[in-house]
Amino acid sequence: MAGYDHQTIERKWQAYWDGHHTFRAPNPGDADFDGTRPKLYVLDMFPYPSGEGLHVGHPVGYIGSDIFARFQRMRGYNVLHPMGFDAFGLPAEQYAVETGIHPRVTTERNVANFQRQLKAFGLSYDWTRTFATIDPDYYRWTQWIFLRLFESWFDPDERRARPIAVLIGDLEEGRRHADGAPWASLDAAARRRFLDGKRLAYLDEVMVNWCPALGTVLANEEVTRDGRSDRGDHPVYRRPLRQWMLRITEYADRLLQDLDLLEWPESVKVMQRNWIGRSDGAVIRFPVAGSDASIEVFTTRPDTVFGATYMVLAPEHPLGDALAREAWPEATNPSWTGGNPDPMRALSAYRAAAARKSEVERQAESKEKTGVFTGTFCVNPVNGEHIPVFVADYVLMGYGTGAIMAVPGQDERDWEFAEQFDLPIVRTVEPLAGFSGKAYLGEGAAINSGFLDGLDVASAKRKIIEWLVANACGEATVSYKLRDWLFSRQRYWGEPIPILHGPDGELRALTDAELPLLLPEIDDYRPAASDDENADPVPALARVDESWRHVEIGGVRYERELNTMPQWAGSCWYYLRFADPANPDALVGTEAERYWMGEHGVDLYVGGVEHAVLHLLYARFWHKVLFDLGHVSTPEPFGRLFNQGYILADAYQDSRGVYVPAEKVEERDGAFWFDGEPVERSHGKMGKSLKNSVSPDDFFAEYGMDTLRLYEMFMGPLDTSKPWTTRDIVGIVRFLQRLWRSLIDPETDLALVSDEPAVPELRRLLHRTIKAVTEDMAALRFNTAVARFFELNNALVGVDRVPREVAEAFVLMLAPMAPHVAEELWERLGHQPSIAYVPWPEYDPELAREETVTMVVQVNGKVRDRIEVSPEIGESEARSLALASERVQVYLSGEPDKVIVRAPTLVNVVVR
RNA sequence: GCGGGUGUAGCCGAAUUGGCAUAGGCGCCGGACUUAGGAUCCGGUGGGCGCAAGCCCGAUGUGGGUUCGAGUCCCACCGCCCGCACCA
The missing domain is CATH 3.90.740.10 (Valyl/Leucyl/Isoleucyl-tRNA synthetase, editing domain)
Known part of the structure; x- marks a missing residue:
C-alpha cells in the first residue's frame, strides 16, 4: 500500500548493482568476456573533486552518457563506461596551504564524497576500473609517458615521433648531420646539446608570468587584465625562465588535419583550428x-x-x-x-x-x-x-x-x-570601385609594384x-599561433618530473624501473614567496630533504628536477588506462587497447565545452606521440565528442549586489523578497558563486533520482543550456506515479497486468513508441523520448489492466532513463534482476506504421480539408479524392491551374 | 572588429528530404471525486464570431526573395549566447 516509494527503491537497487558488480565490463581474456559483441566506449570527462561536492547541475552530461551506455548494453554492446578523478592541481594545494592539511588527505576525502554522490545518481559506471591521477600506480605511467617524450624526437621527413636512439644511429652512421656538422666532429657536450634540442620534452628559456608573492609562474588565465594575480591580487612580472617545454608545435599540422577525421561539434573544431592558427x-x-x-x-x-x-x-x-x-x-x-x-x-x-x-x-x-x-x-x-x-x-x-x-x-x-x-x-592593391576606407584588404590588381603590377x-x-x-x-x-607547451610548475601537488640534472647541464632520465618517482613528503606546501621581483623562483620540492634531492650514480652527483607537471598531464591519457587499469607492465595492454579503443577510439566522449582547446588539444597531442611510438593503435583518442549544456538557474541579489541564497527567496506580487528585503532576480549557471545550487541530497529526499534523471533529460536538448524550473518537476512526478498506478495493484502491491493481447490501437501506439524512442535514444534526443513516454503513459490511463506486452516493453524502454523504478517494476512483473542486460524491445515496422494517414488538401497552400486515406494511396487516387472534396470545390471554378500531389500526405490545388 | 551558434505559445520546448506549425510538459481556466486538497482524474487553453456543430482571420525576431508550398533554402538587418581578439 506504500505506493511509489522512490527512496526505498533507489537505495535497494543501488545496493544491488554495487553488490553484484552489475556494470563490470569484462576485458578480453576474462572468463566472462564475450568477443562476439561489438564494443562501445562511452566516457565522461573526469571531474576534479572539489570540496563543495556536486549540485544537480553537474551531472547532466553524466546522466546523458549513462542513458546512452545503458541503452547500448541492452542493444547488445560490450560497453566500457568508467569514471575516475583528476586530483592533482592547485585547488587542493591551495586548501592545504590555508589549513595545513595534506592535500592527499583532503583530496581523498573529496574523491570519496564524489563517488558517493555519483553512485546516488544511479550512474552505471564500472567502478572496478576507477582510479585517481594521484595514485602512484597511475602517475607512474604519466611519468613513463614523459620519459617517452624526453626520449623521442620529431622526424621531419616522416612527420612523426621516433625514438631518439634512431636519430643517434642515423648521426653515427652519417645518414644525418647535426645542423650541418658531421657527428664525429662534435665533442660529447656538443652532441648532448644537439640531442637535447631535438627532444619532444626539452628545457628552454621562455617568457613566463612570474608572481614572486605567490612564488610560482602563472598561466595566462590566472593573470588579471591589469597584470596582477587572480588569486591575492599580487603583481605579476614577465620574465624569461628556464622551463620544461613539450614540442606540440611539431604536431600542429597533424592536429589540424586530423580534425577532419572526428565527429565533433563544429564550434570545437573551429576553436582548435583558431588556436593552432596556421x-x-x-x-x-x-x-x-x-x-x-x-x-x-x-x-x-x-x-x-x-x-x-x-x-x-x-x-x-x-x-x-x-x-x-x-x-x-x-x-x-x-x-x-x-x-x-x-x-x-x-x-x-x-x-x-x-x-x-x-x-x-x-x-x-x-x-x-x-x-x-x-x-x-x-x-x-x-x-x-x-x-x-x-x-x-x-x-x-x-x-x-x-x-x-x-x-x-x-x-x-x-x-x-x-x-x-x-x-x-x-597602396599596392587597386581598391575596387566604391571603396572609401583606409587600409584596403580586399582583392584587386597590384599597383605601384614594379613587375607585379596588374596581377x-x-x-x-x-x-x-x-x-x-x-x-x-x-x-x-x-x-602557427600554437606555441610549445610550458610544462613546468613550481608547485608541490603534481607529478614529479623524472629527470636528474648532472654536471655541465647533463640531463639524465630515470629508468622505467625507477618509476614511479614518488612525490616526497613535505611539511610546508607553500611555494617560496618573495617581495623581490628579481628573486628566482624556488619550487616547493626544493625544500625536500637533501637525501631525496641529490642522487649519486657511478660517482657522479645528480640533482633531481624540482618542478612538477601541470594539472593537464594526468588527464591527457586517463581514457587509455581505463581500458586496462591494473596492468602492472604497461600503461595499457595491447589487447585491451585494440579492443576498447578500436576504430574510432572513445566512441562517445561527453563533457563541457570549456575543455574545447586545452585538454582536448593536449590529449590529442600525447595520443599522437603514443601512436607514433606504437603504443596505441588509433591516430585520434576521441572519435566522437559531445558538449552538454549547462543548467542555469535564477539567482537573486540584494540592494548591495550580493547574491542571497536562492532557495530562501520568496515571490510576492511579482517581486522577490529575501529576509524581508526586496531582491533583484537574474539568471546564470547554477553554482556556488550565484548561491543558486540545488543539492542532490535534498532532491533525492523529496523526489528521487529517477525523477531527476527524467527531468534533466526532458528539459530540452542535451547540448543546450537550460533553466532549472522547480515548478516543472511535478510533471515528471505525475508521470512516474501514473505509471506505477497503472502497473501495480494498490491492494496487493504486486504487479497487475493482463495476459490478453493489447487491443490493436494500443499495440500500434506501443510499436510507434518503440520505434521513436529507439531512434531518439540512439541520437541522444532524450527530451523527445521522454515526451513519447508521456504519450504512451497517457494512453494507459483508461486501461483496466495493462497488457503484459505493453507493460514489459514500456519498462524496458524506461530502464536507461529511470533505472531504479524500472528494475523494481521488472522484478514485480515476475523477472529476475537485473534489467540492465535484457534485450531492448523490437518493433514491428508493419505495426509502427500508421494505419491511415490524414491527407491534407490545400488550395493555394492553405489547408482546406483533411481526408483519412490509406498510406498506400496512389497519386491519381489522391488527386481525384482531393478534387472531389466539397471544401475544395468551393474554391474551384472550372479546372485548377495545377495540382501538386504528394501522396499520401498532401495535395495542393493551385487556382490563379 | 572577426568567427561560431541561436531567436517558435504566458514559460521550457516538438517539427525526416521544403509539405497539417506549435508534439510533450509546466502554468492557467473549467469540471469530477472529496471534510479538504497544492493528491488524483476529465475537459479546455493564438485571436474573433457563435448556445453549438462550425466559420473567419493571424502568427515561427524584422524586411525582402525563390517556390504550388518556407520555421526549414537565399539576401539584408536586429536581439541574445559563446569563442577569439593588434596573430602581420
Whole structure:
C-alpha cells in the first residue's frame, strides 16, 4: 500500500548493482568476456573533486552518457563506461596551504564524497576500473609517458615521433648531420646539446608570468587584465625562465588535419583550428642599411612588399639593442623619439615600460599605437628604398619572427601607426570601385609594384615568392599561433618530473624501473614567496630533504628536477588506462587497447565545452606521440565528442549586489523578497558563486533520482543550456506515479497486468513508441523520448489492466532513463534482476506504421480539408479524392491551374 | 572588429528530404471525486464570431526573395549566447 516509494527503491537497487558488480565490463581474456559483441566506449570527462561536492547541475552530461551506455548494453554492446578523478592541481594545494592539511588527505576525502554522490545518481559506471591521477600506480605511467617524450624526437621527413636512439644511429652512421656538422666532429657536450634540442620534452628559456608573492609562474588565465594575480591580487612580472617545454608545435599540422577525421561539434573544431592558427605566407629578409645584418619578417602578404614603408620589431626582439644607434639621424621627426635624447635611451625606456605590462594589458589598451624609432634604416629588397625601423608593442615577439614589414596601404594596424607617426602610405592593391576606407584588404590588381603590377593577389604572391627565392632574400613559409607547451610548475601537488640534472647541464632520465618517482613528503606546501621581483623562483620540492634531492650514480652527483607537471598531464591519457587499469607492465595492454579503443577510439566522449582547446588539444597531442611510438593503435583518442549544456538557474541579489541564497527567496506580487528585503532576480549557471545550487541530497529526499534523471533529460536538448524550473518537476512526478498506478495493484502491491493481447490501437501506439524512442535514444534526443513516454503513459490511463506486452516493453524502454523504478517494476512483473542486460524491445515496422494517414488538401497552400486515406494511396487516387472534396470545390471554378500531389500526405490545388 | 551558434505559445520546448506549425510538459481556466486538497482524474487553453456543430482571420525576431508550398533554402538587418581578439 506504500505506493511509489522512490527512496526505498533507489537505495535497494543501488545496493544491488554495487553488490553484484552489475556494470563490470569484462576485458578480453576474462572468463566472462564475450568477443562476439561489438564494443562501445562511452566516457565522461573526469571531474576534479572539489570540496563543495556536486549540485544537480553537474551531472547532466553524466546522466546523458549513462542513458546512452545503458541503452547500448541492452542493444547488445560490450560497453566500457568508467569514471575516475583528476586530483592533482592547485585547488587542493591551495586548501592545504590555508589549513595545513595534506592535500592527499583532503583530496581523498573529496574523491570519496564524489563517488558517493555519483553512485546516488544511479550512474552505471564500472567502478572496478576507477582510479585517481594521484595514485602512484597511475602517475607512474604519466611519468613513463614523459620519459617517452624526453626520449623521442620529431622526424621531419616522416612527420612523426621516433625514438631518439634512431636519430643517434642515423648521426653515427652519417645518414644525418647535426645542423650541418658531421657527428664525429662534435665533442660529447656538443652532441648532448644537439640531442637535447631535438627532444619532444626539452628545457628552454621562455617568457613566463612570474608572481614572486605567490612564488610560482602563472598561466595566462590566472593573470588579471591589469597584470596582477587572480588569486591575492599580487603583481605579476614577465620574465624569461628556464622551463620544461613539450614540442606540440611539431604536431600542429597533424592536429589540424586530423580534425577532419572526428565527429565533433563544429564550434570545437573551429576553436582548435583558431588556436593552432596556421597561416601561409613568406619570410622576407630586409638588409639593415650600412650593416651586414638583416631583419627577417613573416608576412601573409608578400605581394604587398612594394608598399612596405617602415619596419617594426617587437620590444623583446633580440636585434633591438644591436640596431639602436647612438644618436638620432638628422631631421628625425620629434614624435619618433618619445622625447628621448638618443635611440638607446628611447629603446630601453620603451622596453622597460612594455615589460611591465602583461600580454593581456598590452592588448587591452589597443586604442592608440605606441613605439619608438631605432635610428636605423633597412633596405626594401624589391625597390632599394630605405625605410625606418621602429620598435612597437603592437608587434608580438611570440608570433612569426617577432618583426614585420609594415604595409599601411593594406593593413589597418600599420595604417593607424603610419598616421600616428607621419609615415608614408603607398597602396599596392587597386581598391575596387566604391571603396572609401583606409587600409584596403580586399582583392584587386597590384599597383605601384614594379613587375607585379596588374596581377591579382594570388598570382602576385606566387610571383613575388619566386623572385624572393631567386634573389635569396626570402621564401614561402607557414606560421602557427600554437606555441610549445610550458610544462613546468613550481608547485608541490603534481607529478614529479623524472629527470636528474648532472654536471655541465647533463640531463639524465630515470629508468622505467625507477618509476614511479614518488612525490616526497613535505611539511610546508607553500611555494617560496618573495617581495623581490628579481628573486628566482624556488619550487616547493626544493625544500625536500637533501637525501631525496641529490642522487649519486657511478660517482657522479645528480640533482633531481624540482618542478612538477601541470594539472593537464594526468588527464591527457586517463581514457587509455581505463581500458586496462591494473596492468602492472604497461600503461595499457595491447589487447585491451585494440579492443576498447578500436576504430574510432572513445566512441562517445561527453563533457563541457570549456575543455574545447586545452585538454582536448593536449590529449590529442600525447595520443599522437603514443601512436607514433606504437603504443596505441588509433591516430585520434576521441572519435566522437559531445558538449552538454549547462543548467542555469535564477539567482537573486540584494540592494548591495550580493547574491542571497536562492532557495530562501520568496515571490510576492511579482517581486522577490529575501529576509524581508526586496531582491533583484537574474539568471546564470547554477553554482556556488550565484548561491543558486540545488543539492542532490535534498532532491533525492523529496523526489528521487529517477525523477531527476527524467527531468534533466526532458528539459530540452542535451547540448543546450537550460533553466532549472522547480515548478516543472511535478510533471515528471505525475508521470512516474501514473505509471506505477497503472502497473501495480494498490491492494496487493504486486504487479497487475493482463495476459490478453493489447487491443490493436494500443499495440500500434506501443510499436510507434518503440520505434521513436529507439531512434531518439540512439541520437541522444532524450527530451523527445521522454515526451513519447508521456504519450504512451497517457494512453494507459483508461486501461483496466495493462497488457503484459505493453507493460514489459514500456519498462524496458524506461530502464536507461529511470533505472531504479524500472528494475523494481521488472522484478514485480515476475523477472529476475537485473534489467540492465535484457534485450531492448523490437518493433514491428508493419505495426509502427500508421494505419491511415490524414491527407491534407490545400488550395493555394492553405489547408482546406483533411481526408483519412490509406498510406498506400496512389497519386491519381489522391488527386481525384482531393478534387472531389466539397471544401475544395468551393474554391474551384472550372479546372485548377495545377495540382501538386504528394501522396499520401498532401495535395495542393493551385487556382490563379 | 572577426568567427561560431541561436531567436517558435504566458514559460521550457516538438517539427525526416521544403509539405497539417506549435508534439510533450509546466502554468492557467473549467469540471469530477472529496471534510479538504497544492493528491488524483476529465475537459479546455493564438485571436474573433457563435448556445453549438462550425466559420473567419493571424502568427515561427524584422524586411525582402525563390517556390504550388518556407520555421526549414537565399539576401539584408536586429536581439541574445559563446569563442577569439593588434596573430602581420
